[in-house]
Amino acid sequence: MGLLDEHKSERRARILAAARRHVARHGYDGLTMRDLAQAARVSVPTLYNLFGGKDAILTAALAESVERVAALHVPADTTYFGRALLGFDAGMTMIADAPDFYRRLIPLFMTSPEARPIRMRTELGFLALMTANLTAARDAGQLAEWAEPRVVAGHMFAQYMAAFLHWGVGEVDLDGFRTLALSGICHLLLGVARGRFAEEVAARARELTPRVAALADTRPTQEAPHARSAD
Amino acid sequence: MGLLDEHKSERRARILAAARRHVARHGYDGLTMRDLAQAARVSVPTLYNLFGGKDAILTAALAESVERVAALHVPADTTYFGRALLGFDAGMTMIADAPDFYRRLIPLFMTSPEARPIRMRTELGFLALMTANLTAARDAGQLAEWAEPRVVAGHMFAQYMAAFLHWGVGEVDLDGFRTLALSGICHLLLGVARGRFAEEVAARARELTPRVAALADTRPTQEAPHARSAD
DNA sequence: CCTGTTATTTTAACGTGTTATAGATTCATA
DNA sequence: TATGAATCTATAACACGTTAAAATAACAGG
Known part of the structure; x- marks a missing residue:
């Protein structure tokens, strides 16, 4: 409910948007967690904290x-x-x-x-x-x-x-x-x-x-x- | 036609048999190329020489x-x-x-x-x-x-x-x-x-x-x- | 403003599929 | 039997997904 959760939502949205864009262009294998983290201005472990893994992100x-x-x-x-x-x-x-x-x-x-x-x-x-x-x-x-x-x-x-x-x-x-x-x-x-x-x-x-x-x-x-x- | 090709066929058969056994028991992700090489008494690069990769082996x-x-x-x-x-x-x-x-x-x-x-x-x-x-x-x-x-x-x-x-x-x-x-x-x-x-x-x-x-x-x-x- | 909690980052590491390189082995042939 | 040409092995390395650890930042409440 607080600002903390809002930031989390923003991060989630940024990650999903970047993943969408990248997958549409370069395919599943073309998307690396390191690239995705950079594109979403987020660190790699954050991807795992917020979603759980590569498949979980694409599934979301x-x-x-x-x-x-x-x-x-x-x-x-x-x-x-x-x-x-x-x-x-x-x-x-x-x-x-x-x-x-x-x-x-x-x-x-x-x-x-x-x-x-x-x-x-x-x-x-x-x-x-x-x-x-x-x-x-x-x-x-x-x-x-x-x-x-x-x-x-x-x-x-x-x-x-x-x-x-x-x-x-x-x-x-x-x-x-x-x-x-x-x-x-x-x-x-x-x-x-x-x-x-x-x-x-x-x-x-x-x-x-x-x-x-x-x-x-x-x-x-x-x-x-x-x-x-x-x- | 020669003995060389026979040995190659034997190797291929050994690899496929080992892959079959391992996949049935431990699944796709449970099969590692290093383990498979050891089980088939073959080196890892040989797997790639004979088949081309993990998917190619299972496909075969x-x-x-x-x-x-x-x-x-x-x-x-x-x-x-x-x-x-x-x-x-x-x-x-x-x-x-x-x-x-x-x-x-x-x-x-x-x-x-x-x-x-x-x-x-x-x-x-x-x-x-x-x-x-x-x-x-x-x-x-x-x-x-x-x-x-x-x-x-x-x-x-x-x-x-x-x-x-x-x-x-x-x-x-x-x-x-x-x-x-x-x-x-x-x-x-x-x-x-x-x-x-x-x-x-x-x-x-x-x-x-x-x-x-x-x-x-x-x-x-x-x-x-x-x-x-x-x- | 300070403090404690929580979330994120940094850094490093592990095991994976895959590949290049160089060395050893094995076969076919003279 | 000895030579040459394949072929396999050993070793090492790369990039990947994933995770653990400590360090840092951001927040909430006093």
Whole structure:
């Protein structure tokens, strides 16, 4: 509450900002604790006092971004499919905001135990939105009666994550990521949607299929430049 | 061809075996190049001469395992769904063989540029099998006419990978991995399968749904023990 | 203003992956 | 068997993440 804590907050902010900038430009391995300390006008042990380590710093930077999307407002005056698209696009615009930063941190985000809270937050946010959406669809008779909204939402999230990973390792570009994830989600909904919901999903799946097929054809079959090393 | 190359092969084998053993027990970070050199009765620079680095060594160990599943024989005298299950099970038994080893290396396998050839090999193998299977199903009138086998197979692979990742970070156990991946694949096929293919898929999806729902309920909501650090 | 507490810095060190250099060993060949 | 060419080893070093220790600065309360 005192000035002491304010200074601590300032330092934290300076460190996170410097880390963001540096990672976006030079990648995870390109960021050294000694450089970061100098850029943030702070000593190395302070980095450890305030955060705990390199991964913890980048994790905190990631968490900041995720929180920004957490408070998400999805209007109810669209179709079930339209609502699903809105939630999907929110995550996409966040990534499009600073693609290099996210891309460089995908290994950390995907697998590190440090980043598990962020993963949970992302997944639970997605699941909550989609589960509510699918439950409403089921109540309106636009979902197969045996289908479990939460289970279906989980499989949708799997499609999203797999496409995210494909983008992270450089297999597809940002547009390909979007196409891939959307097509996967539509394919998934295809078997459980009914009525108008089903019609919309089917139309979109048909439209996306050739684009996904084209994507697969243009994928590099040889090694991509090492994304993790510093440039 | 000469004795010189044989000795080199022996060294490579010794190094890979020692790395396997050590990683399964103490994890990625628990394996140091100096320890590995000693365990393989080899000097540290030799590790770099023969492989190129730590990641390259583990990548080579992973590649060995993947190659063992590559030569896969799938009998044609089953239903399309049965054949899909066979290919799926092959990958599962490989993982069940040395789960600790694979689990510890998931971050490397999933995201490292070094491991891209292995990822491609895995993905292409899966896609080839499933695409052939789906194409045959389409020719037999058991697949929606607008569906693209390769695209559907890609989305199936996404379900598989997402479940794999969930297992790798400790979100579900090996049985949960199997249940999750199968349910996802069945949900995905649900919208494009027709005839008897569709009946089998639908029956399996209905059967798996409650199990996946139960899985989601028992998931830990707090932090798991750090899997990457040495024990 | 002084004092005690707390936070930050300084400095040094440890173990790590990685690499260069020079010396020893091992193989193929004459 | 002796020579030459690879190849491995030994040693040392570098930069990195991380942490411990003591010294210094900044704060809160009297």
